[in-house]
Amino acid sequence: MHHQFYNDYSETAHPACLAAIAHEPMRQEAGYGMDTISAQAAEAIRTICHAPEAAVHFLSGGTQANLTVISSMLRPFEAVISAHTGHIFANETGAIEATGHKVISMTVTQGKLTPADVRAVVAAHPWEHGVRPRVVYISQSTEIGTVYNLTELRALREVCTELNLYFFIDGARLGSALVSTEADWTLADIAALADVFYIGGTKNGALLGEAVVIVNTSLQTDFRYHLKQRGALLAKGRVIGSQFLALLSNGLFQALATHANQCALALQNGLLALGVEFESLSSTNQIFPILPNDAITALQARYGFHVWKKYDEGRQMIRLVTSWATPLDKVKDFIADARDALQHKEI
Amino acid sequence: MHHQFYNDYSETAHPACLAAIAHEPMRQEAGYGMDTISAQAAEAIRTICHAPEAAVHFLSGGTQANLTVISSMLRPFEAVISAHTGHIFANETGAIEATGHKVISMTVTQGKLTPADVRAVVAAHPWEHGVRPRVVYISQSTEIGTVYNLTELRALREVCTELNLYFFIDGARLGSALVSTEADWTLADIAALADVFYIGGTKNGALLGEAVVIVNTSLQTDFRYHLKQRGALLAKGRVIGSQFLALLSNGLFQALATHANQCALALQNGLLALGVEFESLSSTNQIFPILPNDAITALQARYGFHVWKKYDEGRQMIRLVTSWATPLDKVKDFIADARDALQHKEI
Amino acid sequence: MHHQFYNDYSETAHPACLAAIAHEPMRQEAGYGMDTISAQAAEAIRTICHAPEAAVHFLSGGTQANLTVISSMLRPFEAVISAHTGHIFANETGAIEATGHKVISMTVTQGKLTPADVRAVVAAHPWEHGVRPRVVYISQSTEIGTVYNLTELRALREVCTELNLYFFIDGARLGSALVSTEADWTLADIAALADVFYIGGTKNGALLGEAVVIVNTSLQTDFRYHLKQRGALLAKGRVIGSQFLALLSNGLFQALATHANQCALALQNGLLALGVEFESLSSTNQIFPILPNDAITALQARYGFHVWKKYDEGRQMIRLVTSWATPLDKVKDFIADARDALQHKEI
Amino acid sequence: MHHQFYNDYSETAHPACLAAIAHEPMRQEAGYGMDTISAQAAEAIRTICHAPEAAVHFLSGGTQANLTVISSMLRPFEAVISAHTGHIFANETGAIEATGHKVISMTVTQGKLTPADVRAVVAAHPWEHGVRPRVVYISQSTEIGTVYNLTELRALREVCTELNLYFFIDGARLGSALVSTEADWTLADIAALADVFYIGGTKNGALLGEAVVIVNTSLQTDFRYHLKQRGALLAKGRVIGSQFLALLSNGLFQALATHANQCALALQNGLLALGVEFESLSSTNQIFPILPNDAITALQARYGFHVWKKYDEGRQMIRLVTSWATPLDKVKDFIADARDALQHKEI
Structure with a gap:
């Protein structure tokens, strides 16, 4: 994984x-x-x-x-x-x-x-x-x-x-x-x-x-x-x-949360740039993109995430959660793999 | 303390x-x-x-x-x-x-x-x-x-x-x-x-x-x-x-408990040797000696412990708990101080 | 009343x-x-x-x-x-x-x-x-x-x-x-x-x-x-x-319920005949007619019943419950008074 | 019964x-x-x-x-x-x-x-x-x-x-x-x-x-x-x-309770007169006589009552409850039958 x-x-x-x-x-x-x-x-x-x-x-x-x-x-x-x-x-x-x-x-x-x-x-x-x-x-x-x-x-x-x-x-x-x-x-x-x-x-x-x-x-x-x-x-x-x-010392609480939000925002923006739809946009560390079923299957081979609900016949809403511990390069990897998955390339 | x-x-x-x-x-x-x-x-x-x-x-x-x-x-x-x-x-x-x-x-x-x-x-x-x-x-x-x-x-x-x-x-x-x-x-x-x-x-x-x-x-x-x-x-x-x-690796669980029990046994034996009474003797890490009220007061100045219950007019039962972390020298100190307290010496 | x-x-x-x-x-x-x-x-x-x-x-x-x-x-x-x-x-x-x-x-x-x-x-x-x-x-x-x-x-x-x-x-x-x-x-x-x-x-x-x-x-x-x-x-x-x-002797249980239902049905049919609307028709002892607010006020002067919910600006749904004890003449009275109330006559 | x-x-x-x-x-x-x-x-x-x-x-x-x-x-x-x-x-x-x-x-x-x-x-x-x-x-x-x-x-x-x-x-x-x-x-x-x-x-x-x-x-x-x-x-x-x-009209509440108590008192006094022991005497409508086991067995053939607890090897405490509805002649009958039972006569 x-x-x-x-x-x-x-x-x-x-x-x-x-x-x-x-x-x-x-x-x-x-x-x-x-x-x-x-x-x-x-x-x-x-x-x-x-x-x-x-x-x-x-x-x-x-x-x-x-x-x-x-x-x-x-x-x-x-x-x-x-x-x-x-x-x-x-x-x-x-x-x-x-x-x-x-x-x-x-x-x-x-x-x-x-x-x-x-x-x-x-x-x-x-x-x-x-x-x-x-x-x-x-x-x-x-x-x-x-x-x-x-x-x-x-x-x-x-x-x-x-x-x-x-x-x-x-x-x-x-x-x-x-x-x-x-x-x-x-x-x-x-x-x-x-x-x-x-x-x-x-x-x-x-x-x-x-x-x-x-x-x-x-x-x-x-x-x-x-x-x-x-x-x-x-x-x-x-x-x-x-x-x-x-x-609560030296702003660590805020810093950790800020990192989580930035990762989520990067994910969200990256997916938006790929044309992915959202029911609503998030400013926190959970985002809910709507993806084609086959893209989801492809991404699941490399990433762990929850499928939130069925959106329409061909698409489901997934949940991606980031945290203080999320590596930014994994965010970039995910976006790149999502691009490929959306284009039906193997990832 | x-x-x-x-x-x-x-x-x-x-x-x-x-x-x-x-x-x-x-x-x-x-x-x-x-x-x-x-x-x-x-x-x-x-x-x-x-x-x-x-x-x-x-x-x-x-x-x-x-x-x-x-x-x-x-x-x-x-x-x-x-x-x-x-x-x-x-x-x-x-x-x-x-x-x-x-x-x-x-x-x-x-x-x-x-x-x-x-x-x-x-x-x-x-x-x-x-x-x-x-x-x-x-x-x-x-x-x-x-x-x-x-x-x-x-x-x-x-x-x-x-x-x-x-x-x-x-x-x-x-x-x-x-x-x-x-x-x-x-x-x-x-x-x-x-x-x-x-x-x-x-x-x-x-x-x-x-x-x-x-x-x-x-x-x-x-x-x-x-x-x-x-x-x-x-x-x-x-x-x-x-x-x-x-x-559960290398017997640590047993070793820690054994230390706690040994400390309690040392306390119990030390107090018995001073003539202290017990309602019942313990083989685990809690002991319940019966001490004169003034000795308890004296010991409370240096040690923390719970007074368990009144035993008779002049005495109360206390509870002493040891653990994996109890230093043996503190056990010895307590016994020594108890000896003094029982003899009405300042401790 | x-x-x-x-x-x-x-x-x-x-x-x-x-x-x-x-x-x-x-x-x-x-x-x-x-x-x-x-x-x-x-x-x-x-x-x-x-x-x-x-x-x-x-x-x-x-x-x-x-x-x-x-x-x-x-x-x-x-x-x-x-x-x-x-x-x-x-x-x-x-x-x-x-x-x-x-x-x-x-x-x-x-x-x-x-x-x-x-x-x-x-x-x-x-x-x-x-x-x-x-x-x-x-x-x-x-x-x-x-x-x-x-x-x-x-x-x-x-x-x-x-x-x-x-x-x-x-x-x-x-x-x-x-x-x-x-x-x-x-x-x-x-x-x-x-x-x-x-x-x-x-x-x-x-x-x-x-x-x-x-x-x-x-x-x-x-x-x-x-x-x-x-x-x-x-x-x-x-x-x-x-x-x-x-x-459960001699069919009393059924007989009492049948009376209650008949009273309700009579009420429902009587009101339907007056042009009163219903969200759904009932075959049991509770009916829910939709009446103009002023008719409700008029009827409340003579009858007790619950106003169930607002239906639209001018009308509310009421609940009428009958029972084994309902006198049939009271059912007739209610229908007659409802007719008058709907025609803005004093009742 | x-x-x-x-x-x-x-x-x-x-x-x-x-x-x-x-x-x-x-x-x-x-x-x-x-x-x-x-x-x-x-x-x-x-x-x-x-x-x-x-x-x-x-x-x-x-x-x-x-x-x-x-x-x-x-x-x-x-x-x-x-x-x-x-x-x-x-x-x-x-x-x-x-x-x-x-x-x-x-x-x-x-x-x-x-x-x-x-x-x-x-x-x-x-x-x-x-x-x-x-x-x-x-x-x-x-x-x-x-x-x-x-x-x-x-x-x-x-x-x-x-x-x-x-x-x-x-x-x-x-x-x-x-x-x-x-x-x-x-x-x-x-x-x-x-x-x-x-x-x-x-x-x-x-x-x-x-x-x-x-x-x-x-x-x-x-x-x-x-x-x-x-x-x-x-x-x-x-x-x-x-x-x-x-x-609460005309003192009925008190009258009914008084009758119950009187029946219990009559039972208690009657049994006391027969030498029956009580752990404590009652002034209300429940009494707890202590009777020999065989007398209890004999009385159970004619009367319903709860056996409360074992008292000693040969005896048990029973509970007798009276009420507003207790007939006084049943009280007298019970005492008479208890006398017989205590004397090992058939009742």
Whole structure:
């Protein structure tokens, strides 16, 4: 296999993360996230987010973060609103429902929930014969690579405030969103708008780790009980804390995401130049070109990627994901091979 | 602080584990536990356990392993039997109950459940106005440092078979149990007796990681669905697989546990020689001496440890935990300081 | 208020049901559904359904029946498929999700799920990153008054068998469906096709009560545990058993439903004669006429009914429900008043 | 069978309850508990309890009431404290755990929880590695027929207030407790002390029905959502409301319970006069005599009752339950037959 564009977690971790983990391994630290390293990382996140009152917790993965956060926000009869493409609705094996709560999905375009969607859900749930919507969940960037801009985020915040909903942002790919050309916001903006969000490490260079930031102080109380109950409290919390310290030093977090986006943009531009169609263009590290079936077959001999869905009789949409670890020459190789495949040359 | 005997996860990880993680970080591997490194580690575990049909999955911690395994075994009205000291009953914030199941506890001595306990629970639950006991849960070593011997394990297996119960062994500290002087069994014995068990990495040198071994083939089906739903499927499964490969090479797993036990034995013998009483003696890496209150206060100035419970008006039981990382000279220092504290000298 | 067409449970119960309850009240019977009266009623149901091996249980309401039955069929990661109009998806406050399971909805027309819908759901859930569909849920009659015919039911049974799904029929209004002009099936057909179904009493003359019929013997085991755990095991089971005995004697169950349907048909025909439009015509006891807003306002002064949804700027769809207890003269009154309202006369 | 002393729900219902249900069956009422009859019954309960601000809801049974109320009070990591004999711990098939919450049991004597028990539980749960106790659950009368007096109730209220716990009283047999010779309190006292309690109808003459009284206004909000989600919202709420109206008229509720207690007292005194031993004497409608095995066998030929537990080699404790429906002559017969059985005469 020449290269895999399956996802952004195919490589182990960025050297800086590995080095951070391996630093002073024999220094004794308190367990279960009460260590000094996690405390420093939490402080670094509060600083970068301009959120001095935020609580920060380090979890091992996105599904774990989503189920722990969302179930902590809801009473038994309350529900969370998601785009139909939202990770919690489509890709987490009913993890939210397993905590007892309905995920109300809205069919969206571009992977993005709108205030109108939120209003429609609330309007459709007026009484006790249905659940009560209580949390708006979005992913930033979305599962199809798009990015909410500041106007869109503010509009969602406003509708949440108006309708007494919490606003939760899944940031598994927040780095890629943050440095995308579409992003006209900062982490501080995210912290000012969301009740809770998380900063994804796993898909941006870390071995594992998501930093959950609870900005709304009323949601901070007792969160460690939720963590422990859901199996999300790591004995050695430093393993994640240390990596976030590394990622947040010297702009590494942004640099890694920028590299991933540049690789994706190069892929996208290269394919566009070959006449390849896209349903929508991406500014983050996932792109979704539409290719003829035979070209896909040819490319699969050398590259790993997911076929996303059938587009028409002769074509399918594929997903290509780049990361901090993607070599630029593999991007060039892919484009060259795609050119040949489209021209029915052997590759 | 001179040294902490709080637990066996105060240090980061053994160098061999850190090296294993850092090996070939840029080699692309499949995500979510489907990587070749996890596959090799699983095979190594099957080999060492003489369990060629076993399924092996790598999870990030003990509570996560317990809740995922137990909820996968039970229908909604079924329950798990545990000693009152069992981790799932006493120390996991209702994690099992949060999946919908009752933990039936029996008050035990020495931290060990007996066939008579199991029979008593089953006899007390004859009909549909109570839950149905379905799983016997034990910890090996137990939460108070004791070890089930082969006769005891076989007796539990027999009662489980007779009463149609599954037998699940929490091996968060299985290494320490395995190399204890009380252990007259092997990992292959454990695999032959349990339906499911796990081999703890976190408390024996790994950064994080528990290897769940599902021996009973009828329980293997669909386990990845349970993992994903509970947030237990790591994107980069290699992070745990690689460490288990390291631990299972050249006897490292046993060597680390042996060191931990030797430190604990040295502590225990040293304190016995000072006339310190114990409710029961331990052959693993946790000991529970009974000390005068003033001696405890004095020792707390230099050492970290948990006060376990009040023993009588003047004394309390403390817990001292050693690990692969405990320096032997700290053990000697502790004994010397304990001698002084018991003689009311300043330490 | 002249008359309410809100629902089919506005009156207490048919005199025969009340008489059955009040019969021999001092005769002692076993509790929790083990009484001889419930046993007789179960036998009567087995006979009428030609299902000698079926297990029958009496529950107090539809939501209770749905949540108890569905959660008894599923492993934690499994899910149920429903029309978007299905009661479990739209009208039960997340009762299924509260037992830990996702309800996968398909947007349907006419309230009916098709084999193609079922296939599409299964195709969209191929792996452990999504739930596994395991039960197909339909309502007969549906929430919008339509009825599945025998061809449609057989096709659903076939797709269930092919795809290893259970087939569960919510029969809260099974009586009305059974006697509708669209029904070309019998209760024996339902029993032959479904794994589990229930016969609704509450909406067809009973004080309360749904008879759950578990035809698939593999689903019968331990169902009383589920009943007790969900709070669905009535201390005095005879209260429901006795009513079903009454309803199933001398064709009362069919007679009551037939009256309800005739009232609805009379309403529908009367309104059609006035030129009122319908999105679809009903053969059961719920009809959904589309009326001008001012006519609705006028009618609301004298009649109770639910406004179902906005149809266009000037019109809304309303729901009129008839029952065993609907007086035919009230039907005539309504039509007359509707005529006046449509002609802008005062009513 | 001469007579059954198995329980207090062997007969259908008191004639007044049956008459109340059958009154004006064709008057249309709103569904789902919004009817005028339930409203009147709620007002009657508020009046008798001197609790003008209380919310009252009518549920169909005790387990349903317990699981709905308790799960409505708790966040996911919170737990309820119960005596080990408590119905929620011993007799409800893990219904509370199925809603995600641990029941913490304390081994008690006389079926009664004490403030010391409550303090011990709270002291044993100081941090996030265990659940947080949040509700104290007691049954009045208890499962073994004893009654908390006013001093005991006040002491429990005080410890709840001090430790920030809710106080919930299961009143499935509140009538029998209320009129017992041990009761030095009124329903108004119960309402003043509990956050939530319920008044049992099913075991005191009603066909079915428990009246849940939510005194603490902060717990009233959204309770109908919980009811609907748990399948506890009856379509025809009037069926329970009407019975409570009947029971609360002219002192019927107290009269029925008084009759039950008198029968039990007569049984107890009659057996005492025969030299029969009791572990403890009861002032309510359940008594627990200790009888020789052969006498039990002889009595079982003519009477139905539960054998409670083995007492010693030759004797067992049995449970005899009386009710509003127990004929006094059956009580006399039982005593006479017990005399014969104890003297080894044929009965």
